[in-house]
Amino acid sequence: MTAKPMTLLVIVTEAVLEDILIDEITELGAHGYTIGDGRGRGTHGTRAGRWTQGGNIRIEVVGSTQLCARIVARLKEAYENNYGLLMYTAPIELQN
Amino acid sequence: MTAKPMTLLVIVTEAVLEDILIDEITELGAHGYTIGDGRGRGTHGTRAGRWTQGGNIRIEVVGSTQLCARIVARLKEAYENNYGLLMYTAPIELQN
């Protein structure tokens, strides 16, 4: 394997944000993303403790540490106060 | 980024367990979870080798190592003997 160390960023948020987040992520430099549907409950964002619904999405971005940091900073600034939003990163090895 | 080291717990199991596992996880102290639908095959649990079906779910919990250990211990004790069940953990950085 000719693996390349990269960062995985996972964003769990409300489905209503899907289109706008795709624009944000792409403008910040992401070359790709994968979105899946989910349901759940969370306590991040201003709706803490009340973020109980279906209609969530889970977005995965694989990129540089810098790209993931830019996305995290932008989404926190713009959406955390008004939407359920959970973000985490992990080191991965890109395999192709 | 003001990242906080946490543990990601992923649980892959049968969809019929969704409601009861939400109760278990919440009672054990999880503040949030994300559930997605899946399909697949697995060899964990007593149904080893015969766990071939759609109707799986994939649950993600982000929490402390201790919380994840409690959930793992409880689910193994209560469900592993009768249901397909795969659980894994990984260190992640919570970003908000």
Place this chain on the structure above:
Amino acid sequence: MTAKPMTLLVIVTEAVLEDILIDEITELGAHGYTIGDGRGRGTHGTRAGRWTQGGNIRIEVVGSTQLCARIVARLKEAYENNYGLLMYTAPIELQN
């Protein structure tokens, strides 16, 4: 927890490949896999930059480093030239 260090392999590709990839993965020795539906955009594979569609799948395999390397090598060889394909690995702790 009696955790066992293993490798997680995530494969994001086109939904049309689902049946054939299940056969490939199983023949290479995977004991299980989980598949979820997704949508997104990517730049891997020959369709780079034009891999913009719904109809993606996200496959997770938990196995040995060697198994994951075999799957990666085989899928790169057979599918990367003609399909959108993104693969990454990460170390995880199998919990049961």
